[in-house]
Amino acid sequence: MGPTIPEVTVAEIVALPALRLTVRAGEHRLENVIEGAHVSEVLHAGELLEGGEFLMTTGSLLGDGDAEWESYVAAVAANGAACLALGIGDQQRHHAVPAALLRAAERHRLPVVEVPESTPFIAVSKAIFAAHSDRDRRVLEESTALQRELTRTAARERGLAGLAAAWRRATGEHVLVLDRRARVLASSLAFSAEVAGVVGEAATDLGVLTTVVTSVATPAGDAVIATVGATRHAGYLARIGHAGEYADLAAPAFLSLLALELERRWLLDEPRRRTRATQLARLLGADDDARAQAQLKSLGLRSDELRAVALRAHSEPQAEEILADLTVALGTPFLRRRERIVEAVTVDDPRDVLASFAPDVPTGIGTVVPPGSAARSMRQAHSALVTSQRTGRLIEYVDGAAHGFLLQVADPDFLRSFSDAVLAPLDAAENSDALIATLHAWFAEERSVAECADRLGVHRHTVRHRLQRIAQLLGRSPETVDAQTELWLALKARGISEDGEAAAGGPVTG
Incomplete structure (x- = not known):
């Protein structure tokens, strides 16, 4: 348990023999904390107070009446004065403390x-300032001693757990150290899942690498939460049970040591980083699903689906930070950095993680594939990355639906203009809705007139007649590959879904 450094109180100042002060009322309120000394002879002195003042006056404008002392004392007390000191003597307004003052003070x-x-009042003021200076010195000494103990702990390489335990021994506060995803890395006590959950939720609402702190009530007591990190956001620190000012003064040093320890752990992880890069290279080189599944099994993973991710950082230092974050956040053994490019293959959906840890970085995501096809997903991720660099947003590759991928990355205004230009002859014709619905159904049913007729609920001759009319209006047959590609993309850009209905709000963009 850390030391308790008492505040400066009325009792401490009254007890100084050199001042020769005498308590005349409020003997049971002498533990009031003194924040400062103040001398005033005005009747509205109470209005000038901020709380905690040792207020001194000769009462030169106050007589002996109950009404005037009642008004004066009521205002002084209401505004938080720690004490009222009255100067008396043969040369002062009052030769003794007025009874009216004592009665009001008791009330x-x-x-x-x-x-x-x-x-003299100046002697009392100096004594109060000296007492505060002495207390501040003791607070600083205790804070310095705490910082030295923490530094010794870090030098002995006791890790995050050692730092948490050292803080607990020195201050009495319990602490939790969490990573960027608010998962507990170390704590001074085995807290319940409920406590960790409350702290974690408050931590993630705090933001990244900020000097702002937040407080939250937990079943273990109130927790003060701060971010940990030097040049990058590495995690969070939660302190439960306030130890006092000396602990608050040492807290920045504690945060710095935690940041250094997290960075040290990352640097010492270099062999594991090489291992993860090697594992990714092996997986991408696997030429069949059996080999890939065997590799996953050797790493303790069981999954029939994988997905590749490729990011391009704005600089190599940023790429290193992203690699560090994704190592923890994705929890995948398949991860590497190649200059500014970070690549990963994961068994989980990476989108939420990427939104949290790489929101402003060009990113491409490949399709979900069997383990043996990880290389194909990675090629798709790099293809999507090229588009992401141009559009400035995360792009997911759409396998087997090139029109969907194009619609996702193209400008909505361009798509609208393109669709209107291609379908304009049909839009201008009589029965345009029926012609467009027939064209879409014919494509959807793989150009089968019979299936198209069944889908629309019309006779086959009707479908044939409409297709002939479409060819006349377009000036070319929809049977050619070029025409089919252009018309199908135009229909999709207009937002026509599989049931033939146009989507509300215009073109499909994702």
């Missing part, structure tokens, strides 16, 4: 101290 629970004429 308002305000300590009253008598200051003899031989003690």
Whole structure:
């Protein structure tokens, strides 16, 4: 348990023999904390207070009446004065403390101290300032001692757990150290899942690498949460049970040591980083699903589906930071950095993680594939990455539906203009809705007149007649490959779904 450094109180100042102060009222309120000294002779002195003042006056404008002292004391007490000190003497307005003052002080629970004429107010002020200076010195000494102990712990390479334990021993506060996904890395106590959950939720709402702190009530007590990191956001620190100012002063040093420890762990992880890069290269080189599945099994993974990710950082240092973040966040053994490019293959959906840890970085995601086809997914991810660099947003490759991929990356205004231009002859014709619906159904049913007729609920001759009319209006047969590609893309750009209905809101863009 850390030391308790008491505040400066009325009792401490009254006890100084050199001041010769005498308590005349409020003996049971002498533990009031003094924040500062203040001398005032005005009647509205109470209005000038901010709380915690040792207020000194000779009462030169106050007589002996109950009404005037009641008004004065009520205002002083209401505004938080720690004490009222009245200077008395043969040369002062009052030769003794007025009874009216004592009665008012008892009603308002305000300590009253008598200051003899031989003690100048400046001497009392200096004593209060000296007491505060002494306390500040002790707080600083204890904070420095705490920082030295933490530094020794870090130098002994006791890790995050050692730092958490050292903080607990020195301050009495319990702590949790969490990673960027608010998962507990170390703690000074085995907290319940409920406590960790409350802290984790508050931590993720805090943001990344900010000087702002947040507080949250937990079953173990109130927790103060701060971010950890030097040049990058590495995690969070939660302190439960406030130890005092000396702990608050040492907290920045504690955060710095935690950041250094997290960076040290990352640097020491270099062999594992090489292993992850090697594992990814092996997986991408697997030429059949059996070999890939055997590799996954050797790593303790069981999955029939994988997905590749490729990111291009704005600089190599940023790529290193992203690699560090994704190592923890994705939890995949298949991860590597090649200059500014970071590549990964994961068994889980990576989109939420990427949104949290690489929101402004060009990113491509391949399709979900069997383990033996990881290389194909990676090629798709790189193809999508090229488009992501141009559009400025995450792009997912659409396998087997090139029109879907094109619609996802193209400008919506361009798609609208393209669709209107291609389908304009049909839009202008009579029965245009029926012609467009027939064209879409014919494509959807793989150009089968019979299946198209069944889908639309019309006679086959009707379908044939409409197709002939479409060819006349377009000036070319929809049977050619070029015409089919252009018309199908135009229909999809207009937002016509598989049931033949146009989507609300215009073109399909994803």
